[in-house]
Amino acid sequence: METTFDMFIETEVPEDELIVSRTDFTGKITYVNETFAEISGYTPEELIGKPHNVIRHPDMPKSAFEEMWATLKRGEVWEGYVKNLRKDKGYYWVFARMSTVIKDGKPVEYKSVREPVSREKKIEMQNLYDKMRAEEEGQTRVVLYIDNEKLKEAEGLEQ
Ligand SMILES: Cc1cc2nc3c(=O)[nH]c(=O)nc-3n(C[C@H](O)[C@H](O)[C@H](O)COP(=O)(O)O)c2cc1C
Secondary structure (H helix, E strand, O other), rough: OOOOOOOEEOOOOOOOOEEEEEOOOOEEEEEHHHHHHHOOOHHHHHOOEEEHHHHOOOOOOHHHHHHHHHHHHHOOOOEEEEEEEEOOOOOOEEEEEEEEEEEEEEEEEEEEEEOOHHHHHHHHHHHHHHHHHHHHHOOOOOOOOHHHHHHHHHHHHHH
């Protein structure tokens, strides 16, 4: 059996900036802030008008989004961990808070505001989502996390 190996680069989400986007009721992007564009590797112009699944990462289980949509449609707030796909195929983890935008007492749009995720939580969520996907698709994928400090140590030993 042939083994293939891909390495994708993680982009760290800054602590002090909010990543904001808004969509219409079908999930089409209507607004992104500069930080959203920067972190996803797109320009705002490339994102606006596109379905929000342009940044959907293949590691995200279907059921996570099904639950998210059901929650939003009930008018409730959804909070959860999301692994997103950058334009360059790299990835970034966020803790997202999605809700309905109300204007003059009427729901007009959805919005999402995101924060950074700790390394421990990323590993926990990767494992959980891998399990959920395996159950959904009957597939298993192994993901290795390499600690930067350990990597430096190992490189030091080789020299
Ligand atoms: C306000 C809002 C923000 C969203 N943000 C993301 C996001 O950051 N990443 C993502 O993969 N999906 C996001 N979604 C969900 C997508 O619309 C979509 O349901 C998801 O990517 C799964 O794709 P699929 O519905 O084609 O299976 C968001 C939806 C809404 C309403």
